[in-house]
Amino acid sequence: MRHPKSILITGASSGIGRALALSYAAHDVHLTLIGRDLARLDAVAKACELKGAAVRSATIDVTDRAFLADWLVSVDRMTPIDLVIANAGISGGTAGLDGAESESQVQRIFAVNLDGAMNTIGPLLPRMTKRGRGQLALMSSLAAFKAFPGAPAYCAAKAAVRFYGEGLRGIVKPSGIEVSVICPGHVRSPMTDINEFRMPFLMDTDKAARLIKRRLAKGHGRIAFPLPTYLAARLLGCLPNWLTDPLLARAPRKAPLGRRGG
Numbered sequence: 185m186r187h188p189k190s191i192l193i194t195g196a197s198s199g200i201g202r203a204l205a206l207s208y209a210a211h212d213v214h215l216t217l218i219g220r221d222l223a224r225l226d227a228v229a230k231a232c233e234l235k236g237a238a239v240r241s242a243t244i245d246v247t248d249r250a251f252l253a254d255w256l257v258s259v260d261r262m263t264p265i266d267l268v269i270a271n272a273g274i275s276g277g278t279a280g281l282d283g284a285e286s287e288s289q290v291q292r293i294f295a296v297n298l299d300g301a302m303n304t305i306g307p308l309l310p311r312m313t314k315r316g317r318g319q320l321a322l323m324s325s326l327a328a329f330k331a332f333p334g335a336p337a338y339c340a341a342k343a344a345v346r347f348y349g350e351g352l353r354g355i356v357k358p359s360g361i362e363v364s365v366i367c368p369g370h371v372r373s374p375m376t377d378i379n380e381f382r383m384p385f386l387m388d389t390d391k392a393a394r395l396i397k398r399r400l401a402k403g404h405g406r407i408a409f410p411l412p413t414y415l416a417a418r419l420l421g422c423l424p425n426w427l428t429d430p431l432l433a434r435a436p437r438k439a440p441l442g443r444r445g446g
């Protein structure tokens with residue numbers, strides 16, 4: 185959608201969501217922002233207001249399906265939403281006993297990254313369909329193209345989001361709804377600040393937000409970047425496991441949860 189005037193962003197209190205909120209903030213724009221940390225969300229809302237946007241913000245956990253649905257419908261009644269960016273997400277720590285995400289992390293990652301995205305678009309899609317217009321953007325990742333040891337739940341949840349979005353795109357297009365799936369490589373944010381390994385082609389959040397906004401305006405189905413990492417992820421996804429397993433076994437992993445912020 186070229187110039188969305190009413191935009192919902194989940195995970196707006198930090199990182200990519202925050203940068204997106206600031207890049208959409210303008211005089212004629214209404215922003216609806218969701219996060220959990222009140223102080224950080226308020227700070228983003230105030231910064232967006234200073235840029236002239238009308239802002240409504242709320243601390244809601246995207247896994248709270250019923251509450252979120254009621255709230256979104258009431259907001260959409262007052263200010264019909266043109267663009268939904270289901271961005272809220274978490275990653276795990278990977279240095280448990282078996283070097284993978286713990287069982288509770290696995291459940292939480294699926295609940296936030298997959299169910300949370302569905303909970304966000306679910307109540308709004310039928311309303312957009314009735315209006316015959318709207319755009320849904322689902323935050324996936326380049327991790328959706330190859331499962332990495334150390335982050336299997338994160339990769340699986342992001343792959344599910346990507347496949348869901350790319351499938352949904354074809355069904356809802358005749359109703360005037362655009363669906364875009366966003367697949368970033370490494371972007372500088374609190375999620376990646378904790379990584380102690382080198383992240384090739386690490387992108388600044390503001391640059392990532394500008395790129396996402398530009399491609400959403402063009403209605404791109406898949407917004408994958410940066411190109412070299414995207415090509416590498418696609419290549420890894422095509423190669424047989426006997427080739428990739430030894431390679432990925434040496435890939436760096438996230439730090440244990442205890443040593444992580446947030």
Ligand SMILES: NC(=O)c1ccc[n+]([C@@H]2O[C@H](COP(=O)([O-])OP(=O)(O)OC[C@H]3O[C@@H](n4cnc5c(N)ncnc54)[C@H](OP(=O)(O)O)[C@@H]3O)[C@@H](O)[C@H]2O)c1
Nearest residue numbers: 195197198199200219220221245246272273370371373375
């Ligand atoms: N950074 C990267 O390299 C990268 C790469 C690919 C994909 N992504 C994806 O991009 C999205 C944003 O990540 P980021 O890097 O910007 O990380 P971030 O700075 O940690 O931001 C995550 C955001 O999600 C919110 N959030 C987390 N759990 C939530 C919940 N249960 N309910 C509501 N909000 C919740 C957080 O809110 P609070 O802080 O207020 O709790 C925060 O605003 C995620 O989906 C992530 O998987 C990131």
